[in-house]
């Protein structure tokens with residue numbers, strides 16, 4: 040290993056582990072994204088997060104499927120910046136959202152698994168969400184839709200930085216109101232009830248059912264709530280942050296019949312069939328929602344100075360043949376690109392964004408420091424962050440992460456394995472967790488189909504990325520929960536000796552690795568005041 044390369048990686052890890060406090064304080068308080076920003080009103084931020092949307096399942100992506108119809112989303116993307124190498128920090132819902140809201144890898148605070156329905160657990164309150172940082176900076180904040188970061192009162196949106204919440208605390212919901220359990224028939228003490236059917240919430244109460252009938256569709260209900268939020272908040276001088284967390288197109292696959300018909304009419308022979316038609320109609324319902332959100336932003340005068348960010352929380356589900364992540368390999372719950380690389384655009388007319396395509400790697404971990412800088416917010420003292428303020432790079436088209444690898448790990452207790460990957464620019468190392476590591480050249484092989492040839496070409500120093508990934512595991516905390524008890528993952532974790540770094544990193548493993556690494560902090564950060 041060359042000394043210079045080692046230094047770069049040491050620096051990367053050192054910055055990741057220790058230096059971020061200073062860096063991000065500076066980013067938040069002393070630096071403006073451009074000098075012009077200080078003269079401008081702080082922008083509104085609308086974050087549109089879809090659930091399990093495939094990489095090719097929205098029209099603006101380079102290899103979009105022809106049976107997808109998303110004209111309103113595509114129009115925004117065309118006027119904004121499209122990202123072809125945008126990552127989330129985990130290949131499924133809960134941990135990905137934990138990374139998004141905390142700006143940290145979820146493994147560092149024990150949130151590696153989904154929260155089960157009715158769980159007593161939630162994301163550690165030591166972790167200050169960026170919603171709280173924006174709220175403290177004077178933003179009016181709203182979450183519409185899916186939360187999945189803790190159902191108990193101390194973990195709910197209203198105490199994690201959201202002035203307003205409308206939606207579901209758990210991991211998803213059925214789509215048609217005829218299938219919702221009405222409040223009059225709902226027993227909150229009955230934990231046998233499928234949580235996807237329970238009444239929607241508004242702040243700390245169940246949402247009003249006034250005007251309910253059996254023909255409502257949840258995607259439209261969430262859009263309606265988003266429109267009402269924009270209506271209310273655009274009247275205030277304060278900027279707003281609206282987190283539109285649609286549960287579509289996550290299962291259950293339930294579309295409006297008229298959306299399926301509309302796609303058949305519009306697309307003719309190109310329209311999908313069967314379950315794929317249902318899925319594409321669920322995405323189309325979101326597109327109809329985005330159209331209305333844009334119209335509302337325009338009608339209220341908020342449009343020009345609103346940053347709209349659109350992405351998916353993880354890759355699409357290909358195992359039931361509904362989603363498409365073309366040309367990427369695999370999908371949700373995989374650390375191949377199809378599980379972690381997601382469709383994304385940013386749109387902000389007043390924001391001087393780089394128009395067109397941004398091809399460098401970027402992560403949802405970068406949102407926290409970027410949004411905080413935009414909001415001129417103060418990041419809490421001692422808050423650890425794993426991302427960077429990417430806005431200057433998005434404007435300039437430069438690489439925000441040229442020397443900052445992205446780490447990925449998905450524990451699979453039932454198999455006793457840690458599926459693992461590390462990406463730096465176009466270099467990627469991947470292991471299913473059995474100790475074998477494969478190199479992929481993502482620039483020429485984004486579908487990760489050529490591991491053998493690529494492995495021969497891989498420069499020896501690239502293996503240092505696996506070392507960096509191994510070093511990162513020193514920051515991990517034990518999982519605080521293990522998804523549904525019915526999976527048996529907690530006992531499997533123990534009986535199979537996870538995390539078992541020796542199995543994942545056989546060539547690098549040292550029993551005392553973490554204890555003798557000076558840059559390592561094993562304690563959870565307290566996150567300031």
Ligand SMILES: [Ca+2]
Nearest residue numbers: 090091132352
């Ligand atoms: Ca998801």
